[in-house]
Amino acid sequence: MSPRASSPLQPAQTKPASIRNFCIIAHIDHGKSTLADRMLQLTGAVEERVMRAQYLDRMDIERERGITIKSQAVRMPWEVDGETYALNMIDTPGHVDFTYEVSRSLAACEGAILLVDAAQGIEAQTLANLYLAMENDLEIIPVLNKIDLPAADPEKYAAEIAGLIGGSADDVLRVSGKTGEGVDALLDRVVGTIPAPVGDEDAPARAMIFDSVYDAYRGVVTFVRMIDGKLEPREKIQMMSTGSTHELLEIGVSSPEPVPSKGLGTGEVGYLITGVKDVRQSKVGDTVTNARTPAEQALTGYEEPKPMVFSGLYPIDGGDYPVLREALDKLKLSDAALVYEPETSVALGFGFRCGFLGLLHLEIISERLRREFNLDLIATAPSVIYQVQREDGELVRVTNPSEFPDGRIEKIIEPVVRSTILAPKDYVGAIMELCQSRRGTLDGMDYLSEDRVELRYRLPLGEIVFDFFDHLKSRTQGYASLDYEVDGEQEADLVKVDILLQGEQVDAFSAIVHRDKAYAYGVLMSGKLKELIPRQQFEVPIQAAIGARIIARENIRAIRKDVLSKCYGGDISRKRKLLEKQKEGKKRMKMVGRVEVPQEAFIAVLSTGETKKDAK
Numbered sequence: 143m144s145p146r147a148s149s150p151l152q153p154a155q156t157k158p159a160s161i162r163n164f165c166i167i168a169h170i171d172h173g174k175s176t177l178a179d180r181m182l183q184l185t186g187a188v189e190e191r192v193m194r195a196q197y198l199d200r201m202d203i204e205r206e207r208g209i210t211i212k213s214q215a216v217r218m219p220w221e222v223d224g225e226t227y228a229l230n231m232i233d234t235p236g237h238v239d240f241t242y243e244v245s246r247s248l249a250a251c252e253g254a255i256l257l258v259d260a261a262q263g264i265e266a267q268t269l270a271n272l273y274l275a276m277e278n279d280l281e282i283i284p285v286l287n288k289i290d291l292p293a294a295d296p297e298k299y300a301a302e303i304a305g306l307i308g309g310s311a312d313d314v315l316r317v318s319g320k321t322g323e324g325v326d327a328l329l330d331r332v333v334g335t336i337p338a339p340v341g342d343e344d345a346p347a348r349a350m351i352f353d354s355v356y357d358a359y360r361g362v363v364t365f366v367r368m369i370d371g372k373l374e375p376r377e378k379i380q381m382m383s384t385g386s387t388h389e390l391l392e393i394g395v396s397s398p399e400p401v402p403s404k405g406l407g408t409g410e411v412g413y414l415i416t417g418v419k420d421v422r423q424s425k426v427g428d429t430v431t432n433a434r435t436p437a438e439q440a441l442t443g444y445e446e447p448k449p450m451v452f453s454g455l456y457p458i459d460g461g462d463y464p465v466l467r468e469a470l471d472k473l474k475l476s477d478a479a480l481v482y483e484p485e486t487s488v489a490l491g492f493g494f495r496c497g498f499l500g501l502l503h504l505e506i507i508s509e510r511l512r513r514e515f516n517l518d519l520i521a522t523a524p525s526v527i528y529q530v531q532r533e534d535g536e537l538v539r540v541t542n543p544s545e546f547p548d549g550r551i552e553k554i555i556e557p558v559v560r561s562t563i564l565a566p567k568d569y570v571g572a573i574m575e576l577c578q579s580r581r582g583t584l585d586g587m588d589y590l591s592e593d594r595v596e597l598r599y600r601l602p603l604g605e606i607v608f609d610f611f612d613h614l615k616s617r618t619q620g621y622a623s624l625d626y627e628v629d630g631e632q633e634a635d636l637v638k639v640d641i642l643l644q645g646e647q648v649d650a651f652s653a654i655v656h657r658d659k660a661y662a663y664g665v666l667m668s669g670k671l672k673e674l675i676p677r678q679q680f681e682v683p684i685q686a687a688i689g690a691r692i693i694a695r696e697n698i699r700a701i702r703k704d705v706l707s708k709c710y711g712g713d714i715s716r717k718r719k720l721l722e723k724q725k726e727g728k729k730r731m732k733m734v735g736r737v738e739v740p741q742e743a744f745i746a747v748l749s750t751g752e753t754k755k756d757a758k
């Protein structure tokens with residue numbers, strides 16, 4: 143494949159008419175990275191000699207090790223009819239938790255390539271991002287990828303896509319990121335149909351931050367799209383949400399390695415480095431302006447990141463608490479959405495209550511804590527924000543069951559999501575059953591093609607944060623895809639169920655559940671704990687309670703455990719060994735009142751997410 147591109151345009155001198163800003167909307171594995179590789183190759187942005195598979199992804203891994211910065215936007219030259227254009231490809235996060243970040247990336251573009259696997263068809267996340275792109279008035283270029291696959295069915299899926307975005311199935315481009323077929327035609331289409339950026343070149347500078355990443359060596363690298371005016375190196379810039387000013391140490395473009403430039407003009411996409419150490423000082427959605435001649439009005443659409451899902455993180459080894467605190471402080475530098483505060487649990491000891499954008503965000507953070515900081519953690523069941531109004535009128539914000547107020551309650555408000563589920567039509571019944579059992583209400587249903595259906599449900603966020611996705615997958619043999627977006631609140635009849643061991647409340651097991659499911663939750667939890675907690679030297683009642691009312695009860699019968707009984711008359715070293723072993727075991731026990739609960743019991747009950755799952 144020989145590159146078709148003449149010498150690139152210089153960033154500071156490129157006129158908006160020669161710029162095209164676009165992103166690729168695609169489901170995981172539909173081939174975004176492979177297609178990006180072909181584009182880098184074809185445009186000559188990356189020389190053949192240094193080309194390697196998943197060029198941009200590779201940079202991602204390097205960034206984790208602090209070697210280079212992640213390329214959130216790549217600039218590529220492309221020539222059409224003797225004229226050179228600068229194409230900026232902007233990366234969009236693919237997952238539902240990061241809808242706001244996606245919306246900012248989209249706001250930085252005039253067009254989007256909708257990339258769909260020609261053997262799979264469109265998926266729910268892609269659909270949700272497509273709708274977002276359409277709401278943002280982006281020009282959509284529909285593309286079927288992997289047409290080289292024997293299983294590809296471009297006719298069927300082209301019709302499906304045409305049905306969604308309008309136009310004819312013939313307008314849907316067909317490419318193979320693997321063989322490179324059709325990629326040049328796609329780049330021509332980008333130049334031909336995506337509008338050039340419009341902005342006021344003479345106005346005071348306004349740049350929208352669509353991403354900021356933390357780099358161990360260079361501090362925060364901020365990715366911006368220039369809307370009006372221009373920015374030049376060594377200027378003082380100002381963040382419009384806070385008014386804070388910073389020296390512009392470096393400004394440039396990624397092509398795809400970072401290349402410093404003489405500035406960025408209207409319509410361009412590039413990066414800024416200011417020496418800021420924390421991504422919170424460079425927030426996605428914020429407007430950057432020139433501190434000397436600031437713009438009067440910030441760009442619209444700025445939002446603070448809002449944590450929606452909360453969970454307590456506790457080190458399994460209490461001695462790791464300072465390590466956990468340090469690790470969270472470090473992660474915060476690169477993640478503006480992570481919030482946390484210290485919390486103590488009677489059962490689990492010292493830990494942190496952490497707020498996340500959603501479940502995936504929670505998973506990413508716990509995984510990073512485990513992998514990068516070597517921490518073994520217990521995470522309490524995820525919870526959402528409830529507004530609880532007491533009878534005396536006081537409103538309490540509850541993100542943790544332990545904050546649930548005692549006494550009489552007037553009403554409880556819970557967050558609700560608008561969800562989209564895509565699946566083959568044979569599974570509609572199973573999906574409806576699941577959504578109904580989670581208090582969902584059907585908003586609508588459409589056939590995308592003969593055999594694929596889009597279901598739209600309103601569901602309480604609290605019902606899906608737990609294990610909804612796992613259930614959806616198992617009921618549809620993995621075929622369903624889900625996307626959701628927080629959409630308002632509703633009143634709900636919820637209660638707090640406590641679990642008591644010998645009359646002592648185990649805070650880590652309390653949960654806020656719908657009244658209809660409280661009994662099932664209580665029975666399930668007490669049954670599980672009975673299996674998991676070893677018999678003690680006295681009888682231990684396990685009770686589930688709503689306030690003072692007991693709704694379920696199990697008993698662990700007493701036993702006198704004498705580890706030495708087996709070795710009557712045995713030699714002393716063997717006895718010592720057994721006693722040592724018993725001591726080891728005790729270390730992993732947590733005391734709840736007088737009851738010894740093995741660490742494993744907490745882990746088994748909390749981390750598998752089996753509690754609410756079975757309590758349906």
Ligand SMILES: Nc1nc2c(ncn2[C@@H]2O[C@H](COP(=O)(O)OP(=O)(O)OP(=O)(O)O)[C@@H](O)[C@H]2O)c(=O)[nH]1
Nearest residue numbers: 169170171172173174175176287288291318319320
């Ligand atoms: N046959 C064929 N396989 C392809 C094509 N494009 C991508 N693939 C394969 O599909 C798989 C996923 O491709 P990626 O490019 O990693 O997909 P992605 O969308 O970037 O995936 P994530 O990085 O996980 O989001 C890989 O195994 C690729 O080799 C294609 O045009 N034809």
